[in-house]
Amino acid sequence: MLAEFLQYLFTGITIGATYALIALGFTLIYNASHVINFAQGEFLMIGGMATVSLTAMGVPMILAVVLAIILAGILGIALQRLAIAPAKQADVVTLIIITIGASIFIRGIAQVVWGKEYHVMQNFSTSEPIEVFGAVLNSQSLWVLGIGAIMVVGLVLFFTKTLIGKAILATSMNKEAARLVGIRTQMVLMLAFMVSALLGSVAGIVVAPITFTSYDIGIILGLKGFVAAAIGGLGSGVGAVVGGLALGIVEAMAAGYISSDYKDAVAFSMILLVLFFMPRGLFGAKVVERV
């Protein structure tokens, strides 16, 4: 009983930590530009796929990871500069379609470069499972949790202690005012996309040994991240982390105790329930509409 429960809990927290990182990526871009970036999942895919293919070419693991993260970062900047920035006055729906177009484009390139098959990545450390109270824990889970925690702490420090972080926060609160005090808001938007891409690629790399990776893995992971961000309340960092973990745990429990076929349906029912009762998610800001 307990072993079973712990097993599901571990699985849930691990995948939940990944969702949390993706949701943080959504939050960052949403705060800076009010865009929901449907290409967010592609950053994960790029992180995982680039790492796998670089190590296959004989590049040492650490270097491969760094290169993959840099590649994703460049992609994030390119997305903002080439696709989002030129469409200044576009509607919400138009921006959604632009990011969907971008994700199809990126996925298309990945498919040409890396093919359609699944790729396996080795665990970072031992592939021996760890046993805790009868539950079997994949050692990679610890990496996911550890790196996830480091990223979250790093982000908090970035936003509270560094000038650049504060500039992003200021821009997200009031773009005009930020520009008045001398913040280059275009630069900030670019940075937001870059940091978001870095977060996504890290998530994609640490989770790849558990989920495997392929050119189309970004679609569903990106959507789950969006669900997590919406549960937490768009724009809330705490919400993104809580939403991600909650989604991961509920999904794992549903798959374990109810039916693995309906695992995803549970995730989507959960977001509907949350939104029915809290139309702005758990931690979403109350916004007064100006008429």
Added chain:
Amino acid sequence: MLNRFMQSRLRGMVILALILIILPVFLSNPFHYELVIQMAIIAATVVGLNLLVGFAGQISLGHAGFFGLGAYFTGIATGTYGWSSVPALVVGAITVGIIAWVVGRPILRLKGHYLSMATLAVGFIIAIILNNERAITGGPDGMPVPALDLFGWELSTFGSYSLFGLEISGVQAWYILASVVLLLAVWFAQNLIESPIGRALRSVKGSEVAASVVGVDTAKYKSLVFVISAIYASVMGGLYAHFQGFITPAVASFEFSILFITMVVLGGMGSTFGVILGAVVLKLLPQVLADFQELETVMFGLILMLTMIFMPKGLLPTLVAVVSRRFGKKAGGEA
């Protein structure tokens, strides 16, 4: 003004009808017909979706869910239970309408990205159910659907029929049916837009708060248009199932929902004929891009992005604006 000419209800319908009448001259084989019939059915679906997105300003990223429900309702009612097509389509539309009303009430209180999230979730849940209820839907492998029968007259793509003494093939008969359905769908939408309901909807899009202040029951109208667009999707899904003769849960998938909303936005939100153009372009594009083979997906994404960046208002409104600017003086003189 050309603008006014394009927007005028009757002229638009006449132009569309003329195109549909002339088009068969260029269709040389059954494959062409099939493509155009699919286009017409999907165009009619997005005409309905456009009422929600383009006129009431509400986003739906889950409309394929209703399309899929309609398709499966028809498939199951006619295939498994031996109903004839017309009652299957009608009861299916009523059922889907009720489902849309029940989910729509709470969902449509949401705004912006939360609304897109909620509609996406509804679409996903429907697709997951269709995928997993193997006993009823055949699961991921799909299910066969019998040929359409209209009041005892069976319309199969493989049959041959005579119309006013002319021998026509099954696909040609389907083409006529699909054309009539598309024209009816456009006619209904155009009338709705010009009715008091349509004005109320546009006021909701302009500013929901302002609309409610002047006494528009915004919740009622949003639900109403959500239900209407779901009924459009359901009926077209049912016809699509009959035409294809075989359906899989892909008809309810997220990808399909995205395709629908993209047709609306690409063609031109709020322009009935624009979204038809959007449907045509997005159905044709993969055919054209097939020559690029493995670069097909890359090209598709690129074209989608570039069009939306440089024509954020959509294809038709942009084209109309360009044309009327160029011929503005002349057209203005005529008007």
